[in-house]
Amino acid sequence: MRRLLIALLVLVILVIGVAVLAPALIPTDLIRERTETAAQEALGREVTLAGDIRLQVLPQLQVRANDARIANAEGFGEEPFAEMQEMRVAVALIPLLQRQIEIEEF
DSSP: OHHHHHHHHHHHHHHHHHHHHHHHHSOHHHHHHHHHHHHHHHHSSOEEEOSOEEEEOSSSOEEEEEEEEEOOOTTSOSSOSEEEEEEEEEEOHHHHHTTOOOEEEO
């Protein structure tokens, strides 16, 4: 019983360690590219993330990006549909483990 508790404690510490270190280990260019692509697919419009990008793992897996723009639909002019100081995209964790991106919050 004691070994099981120690193993569970070690597992919890490892999970928390990965959650804390993951944002620092993943290159921001990769995060930017994947986030823009997922947002474009979800919205059907061009999405540009020009500012700083932050990855948050806990309590929810999400990306926060500053200076975000969503392009207007074709035929509606050159002005962006939306401009945001900060954009937040939260993704479901289980589909991500299966290499699928499912946006929970935008």
